[in-house]
Amino acid sequence: MPRRPEQFEELREKSKEKILSAALQLFANKGYEATSIESISKKAGISKGLIYNYYESKKSILLAIFNAAMKMGEDMVLSKMNIKDPNLRKKAIIEMTFDMMEQQPEYLKLLTVITLQPGVMSETKEFTKNAYKKSQEWATVITGKGKKEGFIESLIIGALMDGIVLNYIMYGSKYPLSALKKQIIKDYCTPKTTKK
Amino acid sequence: MPRRPEQFEELREKSKEKILSAALQLFANKGYEATSIESISKKAGISKGLIYNYYESKKSILLAIFNAAMKMGEDMVLSKMNIKDPNLRKKAIIEMTFDMMEQQPEYLKLLTVITLQPGVMSETKEFTKNAYKKSQEWATVITGKGKKEGFIESLIIGALMDGIVLNYIMYGSKYPLSALKKQIIKDYCTPKTTKK
Amino acid sequence: MPRRPEQFEELREKSKEKILSAALQLFANKGYEATSIESISKKAGISKGLIYNYYESKKSILLAIFNAAMKMGEDMVLSKMNIKDPNLRKKAIIEMTFDMMEQQPEYLKLLTVITLQPGVMSETKEFTKNAYKKSQEWATVITGKGKKEGFIESLIIGALMDGIVLNYIMYGSKYPLSALKKQIIKDYCTPKTTKK
Amino acid sequence: MPRRPEQFEELREKSKEKILSAALQLFANKGYEATSIESISKKAGISKGLIYNYYESKKSILLAIFNAAMKMGEDMVLSKMNIKDPNLRKKAIIEMTFDMMEQQPEYLKLLTVITLQPGVMSETKEFTKNAYKKSQEWATVITGKGKKEGFIESLIIGALMDGIVLNYIMYGSKYPLSALKKQIIKDYCTPKTTKK
């Protein structure tokens, strides 16, 4: 008795999911170049050949993960965009970053590593360009000040978040995330006489 | 008639320099794994085999560069340590980081990329541990406050600098370094009612 | 639809066999170091990479052949051990060696060459030690005389066989194996007033 | 003040001697392929380049050693040829082989290994042919019997000596050379009813 089309589709999705999950772990922990298709297939519990039924190359697996991570990040940011008060909005976005560090360290690690590896993915460049444009657009939105000043502040907050991710990746659980979160929110999201 | 020892030494130094310089460019721009010995030799204008007269492996080239970069960074920090006033000291260190970004972007790129590559260098782990210890030691020194509070502040400044390096690497010359420097120094190194 | 396990097993065995056979020829005729993986693959009619699906290194190919040869030799000796009469037993073992020379010259050649190659195989040392011990144990068994005297005689017979193998390897088919066999059996396996 | 021609010649000979001596040690202990020109030059205490002033290639060094060893062996055999009594002559040659094992194990090791390595030296083939012819010529000379019978006996003695060398190489100092020598001389060089 043949399966219905939806069942096939379901199987496909399940296999693809297993592949991506295995690849994410390995890419993040061993690096992209050091991860072999063989090792992905073993971790995913499927055969080497099957991977190529779903993804046409090793790079396209990376791309799939990268895009998923990108989308997740973007969604999270967008979901906070309806917050009216600028300080609350900044706070929400900062907290979101900290949440991601605790819940999806692998994604963040991979995003960071990949973004920095020029040779690995030419697609990164495209993304980087877009990100820069978007950060300019978001600037006033996020900080709610004059364009110039808000832009600089948004870059600072962005850099700070990136730097914390980077340090967290390096130092691991010893890095005092909550103390930092508290201090940063105090520094950057307190209405009164903002910093200085 | 053999060359005199000084002549040999000269030749050696010249070749080693060419190798390191070529390797630095390539590692920083293409990544360590994606850089072949062949490409290093071509960029250096020498033969593949000669590289192995001076460095016993690809990894040892990386290590040589890494150590040079480390030393440079450490020296720069140490040279600012005799500054008495905490705010001036913070300012000096922040400015130093910005100077490095402008003068030695490749070194910074390489340090950042390498530090994040899990498989590439086990030596990084050792360094990372030391760095964490040192940052703790520096904490009070740099900020000159109570240990706990000073420590958190030093981590924030450190993360901010790292994040700016990272963003500069990604965005390149479009990234408004001087505006950021000005703002950050204003935020973190102003004596009066420091932040808030 | 995947192949059935037996089919895979069959393919594997066939390829492994081809590899070992090609390697045996080449190792024996050109020497281990002078034989490249490339040449093995060409002789076996397969690709270079496939060799590494079955043997993790060039050395492990050698080891596989070496062990097979060792086992074969040991089995042949053991199969003669149930012969009660010492002279008949000696005769059987001598004849066996001559049989091997005619039937498996490559194996003997390889064993001889390998055993003598200092750097090639540290495993040989282990084997050599064992061989020496065993030869001591076999001594009385084979010759059936007092330990000391029997030991020396067994060493002489052993050396003689080794030497004949060696000369046969060098001189090839011109070497008068059968005449030698006849004479040696007469010299060493005749009951009456054994030699002298 | 320039050196006189003889002094130059002396220096040349000294250097050549150092090279051959170093190469002999290394070839015998590490094998020909595993020995690098670099290591020979280091052991000889001269520069890599200088070796090529005296020998045009690595193989020609091997050849020089091989020929020296051959000549030495031949001289030793010839020096015994004036012994009239066949049994004493055999005894002298057998004793000579044992002497060489004790005094020049490296030469014997090298000769044995090289002779067996088809790929290493095509010159070996030429030598092997000659050796076979000579052994036929020597046959009657050495054993002093009817051509056929004497020939077989000389082959047996030759093989026995080769085999003992081979076993001595493998087992080292544990191998009971003197006991074997005594027994073999008794077996093969006793006048009365020679063997049997």
Add this chain to the structure above:
DNA sequence: GATGAATGAGCATTCATTCAT
């Protein structure tokens, strides 16, 4: 869809040999 045997280009590394001085 699923398997893993098979391929071959690519890479780090070694080393005999050359050559400017």
Add this chain to the structure above:
DNA sequence: AATGAATGAATGCTCATTCAT
């Protein structure tokens, strides 16, 4: 005569990708 820097062909090995079944 002497040195060792420089060369580049050769080699063992890896791994993404293909394909017969």
